Amino acid sequence: MSHPYKNIPDVQRWSRAMAYRTSADIDPVTPPPFRIGVDARVVTAGSCFAQHVARHLREQGQACFETEPAHPLLPDELAAAFNYGIYAARYGNIYTARQLLQLWHRVTGAFEPADDMWAWSEGWYDPFRPTIQPGGFASLREYREDRRQHFAAVRRAFTEMDVFVFTLGLTECWVSREDGAVYPLCPGVAAGEFDAGKHRLYNFSADEVTADLRAFIGEVRQVNPRLRVILTVSPVPLAATAEPQHVLTATTYSKAVLRVAAEQACRLPDVYYFPSYEIVNAAGPAYFAEDRRSVSEQGVRHVMSLFFRHLMERPDAGLLASPAPAGDDFLRQAQAVVDTLCDEQRLDPSPITQPPEHDRLEGRDDH
Template sequence: MKRHPYDGLPRYANWRRALVGVPPADVDPVVSFPFKLSATDRIATAGSCFAQHIARHLRRRGYNYFCTEAAHPMLSAEQAQQYNYGTFSARYGNLYTARQLLQLFQRAHGQFSPADEAWQEADGTWLDPLRPQIQPGGFASLRELQADRRAHLAAVRKLFAELDVFIFTLGLTETWRARSDGTVYPVCPGVSGGVFSAEQHEFHNYTHEEVVADMLAFIDALRSVNPRARVILTVSPVPLMATAEDRHVLVSTTLSKAVLRVACDSIIKAREEVAYFPSYEIITGAYTRGSYYADDLRSVTEPGVAHVMKLFLKHATDRPAQQAPVPAQNPAPAQSDAHLARSAHLVEVNCDETALDDGTD
């Protein structure tokens, strides 16, 4: 007979039995998942840099990765990647915050039109303030930028209307926005284009309550155009590149990720057909002893990504037999540097936030 609620706990509920002495690759913090993805489901992704890994593995495993903004057939695969086609389900670049996602939906459906329409650079080219790195070298004219934006937002409308599952990786709470109308930028103006102005731009660090409100507003808006849509939330394990708060970047990272993780818990309790997948916990858990990060302490190594995707395929899809194997934790010494470089590249290749690091010490 039980003497108290902690008698007879399942293994997963006890730290020692669930983690101590268990090989890192065998740790599985997913107890249950509310629904299964099928091979025919149209699966879309958006979010921070880490979300790119999910798209890459789903495509590799033969799932129906849904893209509505494809590159022109004349572009090579390398050129398409350079111009950010296929990185996410549409060419929106990194969506680090819940407010960015909500504003994307509103812009696509004619509910919000940012006053900061375009940036003209010193060389005469034009940049989209909400996608400053989407077009290498910028657009040749304002008309070209506007035409590309119209096509992009049409692709976003199609995406939201026709997807079956939307996977969103929340990355940050810190952001910069326009003082005039609250438009949220993916990176501070002046970093990857445009000109920073303290009179026009302001820093904001989103609270738990704001993140929850924005995500619930987005989910309700998504369901208004696509009632069957299911949503999977994750939190990026990639630390902040830099913080605009007057404190250590480690402290800001911890706060930001904590806010996002708690927000996810509130969101899944408030809406049905919304699930949380613990990518963040799998990568950052103490049981890994840091082995899932490269030497820069930010980039997630391929063994870490493989561990996440192995468990995602096992619990969230109907084809667990095709789960991805986890590569060896310690590559041969001769291959180690190249392995870490490749792993870092996979995360950083299309990451707006990396522009915040000027490389100085």
Template sequence: MKSPYQSLPPERFWKTGVSEQHPFSIIDLYKRKFRILPTDKIATAGSCFAQHIGGHLRAAGYNVIDAEPAPNGITDAAARKFGWRTYSARYGNIYYAQQLLQLVEEAYGLFTPSEPVWEKQGRYYDAFRPSVEPCGLSSPAEVKAHREEHLAAVREVVETANIFVFTFGLTEGWIHRESGTCYPTAPGTITGTYDPKVYEFKNYRTSEIRASFEKFRSLVLERNVTAKFIVTVSPVALIATASESHVLSATTYSKSVLRAVAGELAEDYADIDYFPSYELIATPFSKGFFYSSNLRTVEDQGVRSVMRVFFSQHPAIKKKPSKEKVLSKDDIVCEEAMLETFSA
């Protein structure tokens, strides 16, 4: 009697595909769905781990969009402190799909967010990217003017990107109770004031996350028929949870939901590819080798291993070493890390 498992290739079995492989040498984990051409313009967005991907793509010679370039003469460290040279626009970390959708809807006048300006000690901040102006601005009007410039850059990204790389990071977020407006951080974490009558915790479900990304995809394709998408899931654990679960269970839930959504999207759409960065870092395969002692921060060698697998299917364009700075773990800007300050 024949079995459907007969004659399957080695990567389909745990023994030959995982336990007998080494994290530094595995390259057959990923098979691309489509090519990235040297002429393609690439947009990057997502949670903190996405910053690594963008930096490595630039260093490899890919054309990564920078629609909001830093001022001339500013150092790289200073630029990143103010949100430049981090993603394809100065939107900061976009941790979840609803946040991504909301940004694009706002950019095209399809959504007007509530409570867009937060205040702290007489300074004013963009509630949707509170870390890009660390010292705040002098007035709500100035925040609004800066945001209008930013939204113009977002429209440029949407309309010119051939490849959009997005890293799903979290399911947990904070929303405005009355309108559903979502924020990248809880009010009172970086700026703003938490009022439970105004804001509430939201743990997005699988169906909601998928629907948000599908709507985002549709909005992009309406304005840019050439766009394709590569989705990943961040292997970085939650630093804190506002759910009633232990943070370990909350992390497992969040990453499982995001991985399921990413897999379904890649299965159902020819223009969406899934790249398994999560599997390379966070599963038993790596034996925890790529995490720092806090079991959360991904070591630089882990990032290099992830990108080695990516480049096995999308070879580097530059033949000579690039002068482009590849980010280390210490360069990553992560608003979520501020939650550690509330730990007992």
């Protein structure tokens, strides 16, 4: 008897694509509609996990487009602290699709938020980049000049890029009640002052995220028609939720919404979904540190090895070492975590770094 499932490829059957495979053997990447040339101008943006993508692209010699570089005399460590060299420009982490769309509208003059600067005791802060300038700007003039240069850098990056890799991170955000401006962090966390009369929590739906992605891609393509887009969902759980629910269920909602929105956006031409979220979570605890949130370097390397293997045109693409099989040093490798500048972690400034005392006692073997 004939039916649609009779002759499907092995990758479409769980028993052959997933069952009994080690974490390192899992490869859920489908053939992409395009590949990234060695000279392609690649711009990355998104949540904390996007920094891993940018780092590995640079390490492999890919031409990551940088339009807002640090001064040559600024030491690398200090440059990174001021958010130079993390992304194409100093826009910091972009956690939501609405934040991305509003950034484009701000640099093109289509949107001017009423809440455009925060005066604080130690300096002036950008509400939409509150962590890129430690200690704040020394004066309002310095802040405005930096923002002018920043907008020019972002505009150049978006209008001249060949490939845009965007990592979707969150659906929860805080917005201005006055004009809907989306903040990357709740006011008062890193700078500014929270006011319930001025700021409100908002949690985007799948339809809203899809609409924002489609709007951004469509508008940028009006001035950059060659643009190709790679979407991915961050596997990193929420650090905290402002919704009255468990952080795990809040995380599940957020990632489900983002995954659906990414799939819907991929109906546009030359927009492709890369399964970072699936690669890491399919491995279970093997690719997470003990906090069950930080992705281990082993997990990051698996993600990026598949990224290079499937998406790069270079002859040596995919030669990035894949995760080593389990061995004597497996636990050490699994716990190795590369630092990223994660603004969201400020929502949980004092995380527990080891199991509570009662958990350790209950797990103790006294026999």
